[in-house]
Amino acid sequence: MMQLNLPPYPIRVKEVNGRKQILDILRRKYVTLTPEEWVRQHFIHYLIEHKNYPATLLANEVPLQVGEKKVRADSVLYDQHLRPRMIIEYKAPSVPITQKVFDQIFVYNILLHVDYLIVSNGLETYICRMDYDNQKYLFLEDIPNYQNI
Template identity: 35%
Template sequence: MPTDQTPPRPIDLRLDRFSSQLNVKQEAGKRMVFGAIRKKWLVLQPEEFVRQLLVHFLINDMRYNRNRITVERGVTVNTKARRTDILIFDDDMRPFMLIECKEPRVELDTSVFRQAATYNGPLRVPYLMISNGRQSIIAEIDFAAEDYRFLDAVPEWR
C-alpha cells in the first residue's frame, strides 16, 4: 500500500453521548458492562468501554443491523490466532468493515492502522476504522489498485 497519503484528519464521533445507554454494574469489586452484541457481562476495561460506545453508535446513529455485527471474532493471521474488535458484515454476509479499538489514552498512529490492516489481510474488508473513543480514522481500501483513501465519515451500511 502507498505511504504517500496525506495524514488523515481524525473524526470525533461524540461517542461519550452513549455512556448513559451502557448497562453498568459493580460485581466482586469490578465494574462490569453488559455487551450489547455478545449479550453477557464483561469487565469494563477502557478498551471495552470504547467497543461498547462504538456498537451503540453503529446501531443507533448509523442504523447498522445488530445481527451483522460481531465483537472479538477470531481470525487467523499468518498462522496466528487473533481477534478483531468489531467486524461488520453486509446484507450478503460479506465482511464490510473492520474496527480496531484502543483505549482513550492510546494515540491513533501508523502502528494502530497497520494492526488493523494486518488483521484485514485474510478478510479483505473494504473499510477499516481505528478508534480510541475520542478520535476515529476511517479508510476505504481498494484492493485492485493496492491503494486506500481516508474518509470524512463512517460509511453507510449496505
C-alpha cells in the same frame, strides 16, 4: 470512565466481585469494563443507533489466525451473505492512534479483505475505504450510513 467524542447511550454497568462489567449487546453478556471496552460499547451503539447498522450483522471479538498466531478483530461488520465488509479496531482513549495501530488492522484485513477499516480510541476516529484496484486506501471524512456502504 472518560467522556468520549461519541454520543451517550443508556449504559448498563454492574459490579461482580468488586469488578465493574458493562453489557455487550452483541455478545449478549456482561464483560469486564476496561477503557477499550468503554470505547467499543459506545462505538457499537453509535453505529446501530446513529448510522443504522444492523446489530445482527455486527460481531465483537472475532477470532482470526495469522500463521501460527491467534488474534481477535475487535469488531467486524458483515453483509447479508455473512461476508466481512468492515473491520473496527478500538484502543483506550489514552492510546494514541499511530501507524502501529493501522499496521494491526491491515494484518487483519489480509485475512478478511473488507471494504472499510475503522480505528478509534473514542476521541479520534479514522475510516478508510479500500481501493483494491489501485492498491491504496482513501480516508473518509465520516463513517457512512449503513445504506451507503
